[in-house]
Every structure is written in C-alpha cells, then in structure tokens.
Amino acid sequence: MGDNPNLQNAPGAIPRRVFAELDSTNEEARRLARQGEAGPVWLLGLRQTGGRGRRGREWTSPEGNLYATLLLRPGMGPGAAALYSFVACLAVADLLDRAAPGAEVALKWPNDALLNGGKVAGVLLESEGDGRAVHWLAVGIGVNLASAPPRAPDAAFPPIAAAEVAPPPSPEQALDILAEAWDRWDALYRAEGFAPIRAAFLARAARIGEIIEARLPQETIRGLFADLDEDGRLVLDTGETRRRISAADVFFP
Ligand code: BTN
Numbered sequence: 001m002g003d004n005p006n007l008q009n010a011p012g013a014i015p016r017r018v019f020a021e022l023d024s025t026n027e028e029a030r031r032l033a034r035q036g037e038a039g040p041v042w043l044l045g046l047r048q049t050g051g052r053g054r055r056g057r058e059w060t061s062p063e064g065n066l067y068a069t070l071l072l073r074p075g076m077g078p079g080a081a082a083l084y085s086f087v088a089c090l091a092v093a094d095l096l097d098r099a100a101p102g103a104e105v106a107l108k109w110p111n112d113a114l115l116n117g118g119k120v121a122g123v124l125l126e127s128e129g130d131g132r133a134v135h136w137l138a139v140g141i142g143v144n145l146a147s148a149p150p151r152a153p154d155a156a157f158p159p160i161a162a163a164e165v166a167p168p169p170s171p172e173q174a175l176d177i178l179a180e181a182w183d184r185w186d187a188l189y190r191a192e193g194f195a196p197i198r199a200a201f202l203a204r205a206a207r208i209g210e211i212i213e214a215r216l217p218q219e220t221i222r223g224l225f226a227d228l229d230e231d232g233r234l235v236l237d238t239g240e241t242r243r244r245i246s247a248a249d250v251f252f253p
Contacts, residue, residue: 064146118160
C-alpha cells in the first residue's frame with residue numbers, strides 16, 4: 001500500500017518511515033506487525049485515504065496535517081499498554097504548545113486534545129495480544145495542523161486547526177517535535193509508572209472539577225469530573241455516588 005517508504009533518521013531515538021499516501025498509518029502498522037516488524041517505528045502518512053477515528057468514525061486526512069502511528073511491542077499487559085493513550089496525549093500537548101504558542105491547550109479524557117476549546121487532535125490505540133500480553137500496539141495520532149474537517153453532526157466539539165493560531169509546522173517538523181516529546185514521556189512512564197503520567201494529564205485536563213457528561217452505549221452519566229484513577233478511568237461524582245468509567249464519549253454541557 002502507498003508509495004515506497006522513505007526510511008529516515010529521526011532526531012529522536014525511534015526510526016521513522018514516511019509515505020506520500022497510505023490508507024491509514026494504523027492499518028500499515030497492523031500489516032507490518034503481522035509481517036513480524038519488531039518496531040518501534042514511526043509511520044508518517046502525508047495523506048490517508050482511509051483514516052479512521054475512534055468508534056469506527058472516519059478521520060478526514062488531506063495533506064498538511066499530521067497522521068502518524070508509532071508501532072511498538074510494549075512488553076506489557078493490556079491494562080498497562082492502554083495507558084499509552086495518556087502518554088500520547090501528553091506528547092501531543094507538547095507539540096501543540098510549540099505549534100500554537102499562546103493558545104489554550106487542554107486534554108480531554110480519554111484521548112483528545114483541545115485548542116482554544118476546539119478539537120485539534122485525537123489518539124487511536126489498536127493492538128493484538130493473547131489477553132495477558134500485548135503483542136503489538138499501534139499508537140495512532142492525528143493532529144489538525146493546516147486544516148480542520150467540517151463539524152460532524154455528532155461531534156462533541158468544533159474542529160480547529162493549529163493554523164488558526166499560527167503558521168503551522170509541516171507534518172515532518174511536527175513529527176520531530178512529537179517524537180522527541182514521546183521519548184521523554186515514555187521514559188518517564190517506563191521508569192516511574194502511571195502516577196506521574198496521571199498527574200501530568202490531570203494538570204492539563206479540560207473541565208476538571210466541573211460538570212461533564214459521559215455518554216456510554218446504554219446510559220448517559222452527568223457528574224463532577226473528580227479524578228482520573230490509577231487505571232486511567234474517568235471518576236465522576238454524581239452527587240449520590242462515584243462512578244469510574246472505562247470508555248465513553250465525553251461532552252461538556
Ligand atoms: C479520534 O479522535 O477519533 C482518533 C483519531 C485518530 C486519527 C489518527 S491519524 C493517524 C492514525 N491513522 C488512522 O487511521 N487513525 C489515526
């Protein structure tokens with residue numbers, strides 16, 4: 001799929017491959033993993049024809065934005081590997097601080113980044129394993145650098161691009177910044193576990209201490225965003241009880 005991969009030396013520790021066009025960098029990561037690629041490796045697509053978001057949504061992927069996936073073999077169980085979505089969000093926040101100086105950058109549980117209140121980036125984790133160990137993990141990251149898609153009817157937030165704040169970096173430059181930030185946050189996660197990642201995420205979390213709404217398949221829970229627990233679950237204080245939520249779409253009423 002896609003053009004010939006251009007092997008490049010990244011400034012960070014992890015090598016990268018750049019593709020002019022791909023169906024999806026996450027799909028390429030899956031193919032490579034199934035072919036035995038050991039990773040870690042960054043895959044950068046300059047365009048995607050089948051970009052995907054969470055819950056099977058499409059991720060519109062014209063040229064100018066960042067579409068990157070880190071393929072790795074984390075050597076962890078599914079719970080610990082899933083927490084890499086928070087590591088990725090922190091690296092994205094560092095990228096946005098540089099790409100959109102002076103703008104308000106916030107993280108929305110579990111894996112979105114907001115710029116001046118609009119959705120600017122999302123993270124999609126995909127993996128395969130045997131239930132006890134994760135064999136490979138694809139950390140897919142999309143950042144609206146040059147352009148934002150039109151707002152989808154069910155979107156919780158208006159899309160925004162970094163270009164609305166400042167002239168944006170190219171995708172290659174953005175990956176330089178992202179990969180360097182990833183290396184720092186990943187080193188911290190591996191050395192000290194989830195506690196400092198959780199604290200850093202909470203420090204940048206949108207609407208902490210305020211009323212938010214978590215939409216689950218069977219119910220909608222409204223409550224005070226009280227915490228993120230040690231397993232990365234959203235803790236909502238409903239007034240009657242504390243609910244710990246593993247997966248939901250979050251809205252700010
Ligand atoms: C979301 O917010 O729904 C997550 C969006 C993730 C998009 C990125 S772009 C790079 C990687 N390849 C994909 O097909 N999806 C992720």
